[in-house]
Amino acid sequence: MAVFGAVYSAVIGLCVGSFLNVVAYRLPRGESVVRPRSRCPGCGGRIAGRDNLPVLSFVLLGGRCRMCGARISWRYPVVEATAGLLWLISWLTFGPTVDGLAAALFSSLLLVLATIDAAHYLLPDQLTYLTLGLGLAASFGVTWTTPLGSVLGAAAGAVALLLLIGVWYLLRRVRGMGLGDVKMLAGVGAFLGPYGMLLTLFLACLFGAVFGLLLMVRGRLGWGSRLPFGVFLSIGAVVALFFGPRLIAAYSSLL
Ligand SMILES: [Zn+2]
Known part of the structure; x- marks a missing residue:
């Protein structure tokens, strides 16, 4: 049960990290964070679901877009892995409690704020x-x-x-x-x-x-x-x- 919870938290964290990347890219540019689906900044092609798996897709694709071969920034898998780690630590520290959920959400907000500030000097x-x-x-x-x-x-x-x-x-x-x-x-x-x-x-x-x-x-x-x-x-x-x-x-x- 404890191991299942830890793995489950880390996987949710990885997916949250994927969403945080979307927010960090689009919010400073004044774009919607819910629509449209992710596109490659290089060729504009829509990124398929199998190429949008946190961290894993970056590794499998060798850090390049499947369609045009443009380099994908290393920041994306780093943000995803960090979010996975923060959700895992939240689970390990607080378990399935209000504290644990609050810690996971709070640290996710801190991560996306840091990502945007590092790139744009903007919060x-x-x-x-x-x-x-x-x-x-x-x-x-x-x-x-x-x-x-x-x-x-x-x-x-x-x-x-x-x-x-x-x-x-x-x-x-x-x-x-x-x-x-x-x-x-x-x-x-x-x-x-x-x-x-x-x-x-x-x-x-x-x-x-x-x-x-x-x-x-x-x-x-x-x-x-x-x-x-x-x-x-x-x-x-x-x-x-x-x-x-x-x-x-x-x-x-x-x-
Ligand atoms: Zn591309």
């Missing part, structure tokens, strides 16, 4: 508001926060990031982040509550700083360059979601 309102709304709704069922914690987390998330943007502007005279990041951290706060939100923000700044320094050392980044902060918020929120209580306990035992 679409539709997705950040959806995260906020689902987070508030989920707070009535999950065990890690309450409706009050959800509202507090959302408000504190928005205020914290606005303050950070303000301080950054005073120091560097550039806007380091956008309002999309503010809305996204509000959504994270709605899902995780104030403590999870603060842990997410701390981890995102840490990951962003490390990544930025690595790029600077390799001469790929100047002081004025932009980083897609939503990517780091996503990674931070996934860590806070699955490992937050353990991290906070480990930190408290150090003090």
Whole structure:
């Protein structure tokens, strides 16, 4: 039963990942995410069902379109595999509970936000508001926060990031982040509550700083360059979601 559940969750996650690819491709281009069926960007040919299996089709086709031979981006199977992994971890961590479903949906939203931000430096309102709304709704069922914690987390998330943007502007005279990041951290706060939100923000700044320094050392980044902060918020929120209580306990035992 446990093994069946784990495999089933991973397979659903792979299919969700396939849909997230459609959303990540079409939403920034203003296209409908439900119609029409997937087409190859190279030749415009309709992609058959047997060539649309998550990860597997990419491997079987050698990363090329069956009709025209155009290369398929490696991002598609990576997003599908990541979604499968996130749904599997949700099952392994929380089992068949409201927590498990909320964790799977939340991490899927984080994945598609990170994918779009990495490609377009954009966090679409539709997705950040959806995260906020689902987070508030989920707070009535999950065990890690309450409706009050959800509202507090959302408000504190928005205020914290606005303050950070303000301080950054005073120091560097550039806007380091956008309002999309503010809305996204509000959504994270709605899902995780104030403590999870603060842990997410701390981890995102840490990951962003490390990544930025690595790029600077390799001469790929100047002081004025932009980083897609939503990517780091996503990674931070996934860590806070699955490992937050353990991290906070480990930190408290150090003090
Ligand atoms: Zn093609």
